[in-house]
Amino acid sequence: MAATGSKSVLFVCLGNICRSPIAEAVFRKMATDAGVVDKWRIDSAATSTYEIGNPPDYRGQACMKRHGVPMRHVARxxxxxxxxxxxxxxxxxxxNLSDLKRKGNSVKNLKAKIELLGIYDPQKQLIISDPYYGSDEDFEKVYEQCVRCCKAFLEANS
Known part of the structure; x- marks a missing residue:
């Protein structure tokens, strides 16, 4: 699933079935298209246990299919x-940020820089809202935010 490279990124949301697998798929496609995917280890995960073992939400999968973005993930x-x-x-x-920082505090050899993906958004939309209780349009909005943020993150780390 995750390529082993010199750089690494883990995308995280509450259940790992909506936002984070979309961000993972978008970033993987961008890195592939840029010819740098081999330099990256890319994955996604959840702060909760709610959806462990489940595939991405069908609405997120449909959104990715419409945009030609391959998506293969099992929630963890x-x-x-x-x-x-x-x-x-x-x-x-x-x-997500407070959950991750709390969990990170119990790790001795903390290496990861824990940030909001939205800090990379050129449109300054800091929060990527959970589309789970929303509509197809909400998944589209998540996709568009992830595209902007992942593009800027990849450029900042190339």
Whole structure:
């Protein structure tokens, strides 16, 4: 699933079935298109245990298909090892951020830089809202935010 490269990013949301697998798929396609995917380890995970083992939300999968972005993921929870092995852990909202910082505090060899993915948004939309209880348009908005943020993040780390 995750290529082994010199750089690494883990995208995180609450359940790992909507926002973070979209961000993971978008970033993987951008890195592939830019010819740098081999330099990256790319994955996504959840702060919660709610959806472990489940595929991405069908609405997110449909959105990715419309945009020609391949998506293959099974939901998992963030592990202590993730904090030690990923360079960046990028999350979607303030709740994810506080959960990750709390979990990260219990890790001795914390390596990861924990940030909101939205800090990379050129349109300055800091929070990527959970589309789970929303509509197809909400998934489209998440996709568009992820495209902007991932593009800027990739440029900043190339």
């Amino acid at each position: 929870q963030v592990t202590k090892d993730d904090f030690m092995s990923f360079e960046y852990i990028l999350c979607m909202d303030e709740s």
